[in-house]
Amino acid sequence: MLTLVTSEPQALTVPEAMTALKLSRSKIYDLIRSKQLPSYTSGRARRIPVDAIRHYMQDRLEESAA
Secondary structure, eight states: OOOOOOSSOSEEOHHHHHHHHTOOHHHHHHHHHTTSSOOEEETTEEEEEHHHHHHHHHHHHHHHHO
């Protein structure tokens, strides 16, 4: 049986993503709607994988370098 134990969260809430990216709530939801920031729901809670945040930031860095 595989047990996953990490000290870092694997997914963030929308407010946590807002803090991580320094963006407004409406901008986060715009990114989710436009599929630029993947997310999922668990019950009524929306979660954004930490990897999705990293990929979004990497994409922005690559765009600004071009």
